[in-house]
Every structure is written in structure tokens, then in C-alpha cells.
Amino acid sequence: MSSSSAAHVAGEYDYLVIGAGSAGCAVAGRLAEDPTVRVAVIENGGPDDHYLIWTPIGLAKTVVKPGPYNYGYYTEPQPELGGRTSYQPRGRVLGGSSSLNGMVxxxxxxxxxxxxxxxxxxxxxxxxxxxxxxxxxNNTRFADTDNPWHGTDGPLYVNDLRSPNPFGHHFLQAAQQAGHALNDDFNGAEQEGFGYYQVTQHNGERWNAARAYLHRGKTTNGQYNDGRHNLAVLIGTQALRLVFEGRRAVGVLVIRDGVQQVLRARREVIVSGGVFNSPQLLLASGIGPAGHLREMGVEVLHDLPGVGENLQDHLDIVLNTQLDSTDLFGATLRGGLRLLKEIRRYRRERTGMLTSNFVEAGAFVKSRPELDRPDLNLVFTVALIGNRNMGSRRKLGHGYSGHVCVLRPESRGAVRLRSPDMREAPLIDTRLMSAPRDMETLIAGIHIMRNIFGQPALKNLGGREMKSESFADEASLRDFVRGHADCLYHPVGTCKMGRDADPLAVVDSELRVRGVEGLRVVDCSIMPTLIGGNTNAPAMMIGEKAADMIRAAQRRS
Structure with missing residues (x-):
């Protein structure tokens, strides 16, 4: 497959990284530490230098709907969710979804x-x-200790919450009253228990993957310059398809400012588009299930059945309690006046409510005691959160909520092409709750969370449980789940890593795409199974490890 005859070669590099999300920033930044190589990372979105990104509370605006920083995809209608579509925010900006997420x-x-x-x-x-x-x-809590689980001099700042909300303390008290143990480090010796999350912030500001690995610089004519002459970060650059010579990837056809161009790689092409866009790019380039490619009118370069399969995401539902307190976020006049004071405080001190990630405290628990690890994540949120069935923000007012999340769902979905054109959204079918056990695990988690919400530390504060009629009996509870359950925006698995005998394996253990040369996938799409937690830190780990594997392969060649 060659590039279009109308496209010209716009640049040649040793490594091309397609996508500047969490993994893409990490692998590009690490590869560029070698001054003898030239690295380019391309990003369809724009720069991340906006207050809505740097101010932690800004995620309330960037995540909720499609916009300049957010693809805002939707799934196909889900049969087990009563035919509802599921909203899928994905970062379309330097830093990818690490520029939008809850920073946990x-x-x-x-x-x-x-x-x-x-x-x-x-x-x-x-x-x-x-x-x-x-x-x-770079975990500042452990800066003066020799901790076996944490690093203290890496590029990613990790901190305790700067201004914890008092309701987080009430939640942890209620958990203790319900008989649960506290845990002050979910990433340490043991994950199970209740506690505050650490967040990817520094001096009260979001610390995304671009800030960690690419650094901040000035944007000129689509070139994001951080001072390293061997690293080009090209924004506003849409990948259209991979370019091959025979079965070797040698570049990518892109469109910038309406002009098609080819960027070439002397050594390797690294796809880091994320769980939806990485398989989409492989499919659009002729790598994937042959039958689907032919249906889409794409010439088959390599029949690889697993591309787009194995889609997994955390199954989640939210329980809301309305409570009239301006310590909790809410779209009211009183809440607005409180927020004005907090804005002034943030500008002066980088402290206060604007440093909140909303999901400040949480837990990892077991739905059944015989399990070898927690299978549920409970997340306490200092605002009312709901899907489209919950009503407007203004109508909801103030309150707190609890996410109940199934960490290892059995359901599996798929990503397919809607069109061979990468500028169109892919077809996403999560198939949520297609495996019956997922509903049972979620219901077990609902009972655990409601028991905590019913303890004196929270109950005595007042408040009104929303949708309380949904918990009257088993049938009502199941209807509530079907009407309100959704994804937690942690998709993985669509370019699965696995051994040769695995028919759905897309990449090997060194993340090389099977059946072709010079091509790797480096992002959460390579995960064979979903991990029990948020996916941002693992994405950067994957980028870090991939950089070492790529350098080692080059030394062997």
C-alpha cells in the first residue's frame, strides 16, 4: 500500500508516534532523550495550554460533551441498557484523555x-x-522516604489532594462505621480498603502527560516546540492511513491544513491513538478482519481477526443524594457565589475547591469474600452526577454521589469502521452487561455503597436519596441498573497483546503488530484484560516500557 500520488513527503524521522495521549507522550518523550534520533509525535487536536485543562475543576466542562478538546464519541445502542447509547469522552488535545480525566x-x-x-x-x-x-x-508524599512501591524523581507529579472536601472525611467515617478498613495508599502493599486518592497535580494544577513528557512550549505553524531539536510535536495533524512498502510500515499519510502529506519513519511507526482510534487506523490501513475490510472497501494488507475485538470497560452506576450544602458542588445561586470566592482563592493560592477532581475518595472492595482481589471500585463524588435520565444540573442542585464500578467485567465489545475515512467516528459497540454476571456484581456493589451511605456519619447530615423507589425490591433495582448503568470511560483491549496461539492477539509481548514489520501499538488497546483501576497511569507505564523495548530492538539490529 503506497501513499497517494497527490501527497508529498513532508518530513522524515527515525520514529513516528501517532497520537499524543498518555502513552504516546511517554514513548515519544523517552525516545527523544537520545539526541541522535529524530522523533515526531502527531496529534489531531490542538495545544493543551488552556485554563479549562490546567485548572482541575475544568474537567466539569471538558468532559461532559464533545468540544475542541474532546472527541465525544457515542456507542451503538446497547440492548442491555434499554437501547441507550453510551457517551465516550476521549481527549482530542495534547495529553489526550490525561487532559480531561479525573486525575486519579x-x-x-x-x-x-x-x-x-x-x-x-x-x-x-x-x-x-x-x-x-x-x-x-514523582510522588511528593514519599520524597524523603525509601518506598519500594513509589518513584520520586519521574516526570509525572503525583500528590495528595491539596484541599480535601470535608464530605470526603464524612464518607470515610461512614465506611469505618460500616466495618470497612482504611487504606492510605491504593498503589502500595495492598489495594483493598477505603481512602483518599492521590492525583496527578502539581501546585494545584493538572499535570497531564504532555506536561510530564513533552513539556510546554510555544506553538508556531502547527509546531509545538519544547526546546529539544530532535522532537517534533505536530498538532492539528490527522492520520488518514499508514503507508507501507511491501509489508513494512514506513510512514503515515496525514492531512494538515487541508493538504495531504506523508510523514516517513526510518525505523518504526508507533500507533498510540487510543483504544478506539488505534484499531480504527489499523483497519483503515488494511490490517484487521478481512471480511470487515472488504465490506468497507478497504484493500486487505493483512488479515488480523483480533483488531477491534476484546473491547472492555468498567461497568458503572451512580447513586445520588441531594443535600443543600455549598461545600458540595451544585449549579445554584448560592453555589455560584461560593465559586466566585473560590476562584479568587485559587488565583491567589492555588488551593480550595478549584483544585478538586470531584472524585476525591474511594475504595476497592470485594463483592464476595472468597475473591483473591477486589472486584469493585467505590468512588465518592462531591457533586451530583447522573446520566441523561437524571435531569439537568440546575434541577439536581447540591449533593454527593457514589460510583459503583465493576472492575473486571466479563462482557466484551468491539470497534469497527463506520467508514474508511479516519475523520469519521469509529463504530463502537461496548456490549455492556451482555455477560449476566456483570449485573450481579454491580448489584452487590450497590448494596455495599447504600449501606455506607446509610451510616450516621453521612445519614445524620440530612439529604435525600434520589431514585429511592428503585431500591424497593429486586425487580425495581434491576430496572434501575438497566436504566442508568454505563461505562466509566476506561476502555481497553482492542489491539490485544498475546501469544502466537491466541487468535485474537494483535501484538506480541513487544507490542509489534503481527504479520507486518516496523509497526507497534503503544497504548491501553494492547491490554489483554482490564486492570482493576483507572487507566491513565498504566497507559504511561506502557509508553515507558515500550520506549525501552524499542531502543533494545534497535541495539540488536
Missing amino acids: YIRGHRKDYDDWAALGCQGWSYEDVLPYFKRSE
Whole structure:
């Protein structure tokens, strides 16, 4: 497959990284540490130098709907959700979804990675990946200690919450009253328990992957310059398809300012478009299930059935309690006046409510005591959160909510082309709750969360449980789940890593795409199974580890 005859070669580099999300920033930044190589990272979106990105509370605007920083995809209608579509925010900006997310720093459970190794992903056990988590991390809590689980001099700042909301304390008190233990480090010796999250912030500002690995610079004619002459960060650059010579990837056809161009790679092309866009780019380039490619009118370069398969996401539902307190966020006149004071405080001190990530405290718990690790994540939110069935923000007012999240759902979905044109959204079918056990686990989590919300530390503050009629009996509860459950925006798995015998494996243990040369996928799409936690920190770990594998391969050649 060659480039269009109308396109000209706009640049040649040693490595091309397609996508400047969490993993893409990490792998590009690390590769560029070698001054003898030239690296280009291309990003469809724009720069991340906007107050809505740097101010933590800004996520309330950037996440909720499509916009300049957010693709804002939607899934196909989901049968088990009563035919509802599921909203899928994805970052369209330097830093990718790390510029939009809740900044929670969670790695997952150690056994998640040991499971990968047991599946044949050599070099991906917990002991293998821990050094890369530590290398990326600059955890200020442990700066003066020799902690075996944390790094203190990496590019990614990790901090305790600067101004914890008092309701987070009430939640943790209620958890203790319900008989649960506290945990002050979900990424340490043990994940299980209740506590405050650490967040990817520094001096009260969001610290996204671009800030960690690409640094901030000035944008000139689409060139994002951080001072390293061997690193080009090209914004406003849409990848259209990969360019091959024979079966070797040698570049990418892009469109910039309405003009098609070819960027070439002397060594490797690295796809880091994320869980939806990485398989989309492979499919648009002729790599994937042959039958689907032919249906879309795409010439088959390599029949690889697993591309786009194995889509997994955390299943989630929200329980809301209305409570008239301006310590809690809410779209009211009183809340607005409080927010004005907090804006002034933030400008002076970089403290206060504007440093909140909303999801300040949480827990990892087991739905059944015999499990070898937590299978539920409970997340306490200092605002009312709901899907489209919950009503407007103004109508909701003030309150708190609790996410109940199934960490390892059995349901599997898929990503397909809607069109061979990368400028159109891919077809996303999560198939949420297609596996019956997922509903049962979620219901178990609902009972645990409602028991905590019913303890004196929260109950005595007053408030009104919303949708309380939904919990009257088992049938009503199941109707509530079907009407309100959704994804938690942690999709993985669509370019699965696995051994040769796995028919759905897209990449090998070194993240090389099977059946072609010079091409790797580096992002959360390579995860064979979903980890028990947020996916931002693991994405950067994947980028860190990939950089080492790429450099090692070059030394061997």
C-alpha cells in the first residue's frame, strides 16, 4: 500500500508516534532523550495550554460533551441498557484523555499484571512493570522516604489532594462505621480498603502527560516546540492511513491544513491513538478482519481477526443524594457565589475547591469474600452526577454521589469502521452487561455503597436519596441498573497483546503488530484484560516500557 500520488513527503524521522495521549507522550518523550534520533509525535487536536485543562475543576466542562478538546464519541445502542447509547469522552488535545480525566493515580492490582504474564505476555508481570511505574512517578508524599512501591524523581507529579472536601472525611467515617478498613495508599502493599486518592497535580494544577513528557512550549505553524531539536510535536495533524512498502510500515499519510502529506519513519511507526482510534487506523490501513475490510472497501494488507475485538470497560452506576450544602458542588445561586470566592482563592493560592477532581475518595472492595482481589471500585463524588435520565444540573442542585464500578467485567465489545475515512467516528459497540454476571456484581456493589451511605456519619447530615423507589425490591433495582448503568470511560483491549496461539492477539509481548514489520501499538488497546483501576497511569507505564523495548530492538539490529 503506497501513499497517494497527490501527497508529498513532508518530513522524515527515525520514529513516528501517532497520537499524543498518555502513552504516546511517554514513548515519544523517552525516545527523544537520545539526541541522535529524530522523533515526531502527531496529534489531531490542538495545544493543551488552556485554563479549562490546567485548572482541575475544568474537567466539569471538558468532559461532559464533545468540544475542541474532546472527541465525544457515542456507542451503538446497547440492548442491555434499554437501547441507550453510551457517551465516550476521549481527549482530542495534547495529553489526550490525561487532559480531561479525573486525575486519579491508580495502577490496578498486582495480580492483574501477573495474569497478563500467565496469558503468555512475557515481561508484563507486576515485578516487570513496577519499575516503569516508579520511573514515571514523582510522588511528593514519599520524597524523603525509601518506598519500594513509589518513584520520586519521574516526570509525572503525583500528590495528595491539596484541599480535601470535608464530605470526603464524612464518607470515610461512614465506611469505618460500616466495618470497612482504611487504606492510605491504593498503589502500595495492598489495594483493598477505603481512602483518599492521590492525583496527578502539581501546585494545584493538572499535570497531564504532555506536561510530564513533552513539556510546554510555544506553538508556531502547527509546531509545538519544547526546546529539544530532535522532537517534533505536530498538532492539528490527522492520520488518514499508514503507508507501507511491501509489508513494512514506513510512514503515515496525514492531512494538515487541508493538504495531504506523508510523514516517513526510518525505523518504526508507533500507533498510540487510543483504544478506539488505534484499531480504527489499523483497519483503515488494511490490517484487521478481512471480511470487515472488504465490506468497507478497504484493500486487505493483512488479515488480523483480533483488531477491534476484546473491547472492555468498567461497568458503572451512580447513586445520588441531594443535600443543600455549598461545600458540595451544585449549579445554584448560592453555589455560584461560593465559586466566585473560590476562584479568587485559587488565583491567589492555588488551593480550595478549584483544585478538586470531584472524585476525591474511594475504595476497592470485594463483592464476595472468597475473591483473591477486589472486584469493585467505590468512588465518592462531591457533586451530583447522573446520566441523561437524571435531569439537568440546575434541577439536581447540591449533593454527593457514589460510583459503583465493576472492575473486571466479563462482557466484551468491539470497534469497527463506520467508514474508511479516519475523520469519521469509529463504530463502537461496548456490549455492556451482555455477560449476566456483570449485573450481579454491580448489584452487590450497590448494596455495599447504600449501606455506607446509610451510616450516621453521612445519614445524620440530612439529604435525600434520589431514585429511592428503585431500591424497593429486586425487580425495581434491576430496572434501575438497566436504566442508568454505563461505562466509566476506561476502555481497553482492542489491539490485544498475546501469544502466537491466541487468535485474537494483535501484538506480541513487544507490542509489534503481527504479520507486518516496523509497526507497534503503544497504548491501553494492547491490554489483554482490564486492570482493576483507572487507566491513565498504566497507559504511561506502557509508553515507558515500550520506549525501552524499542531502543533494545534497535541495539540488536
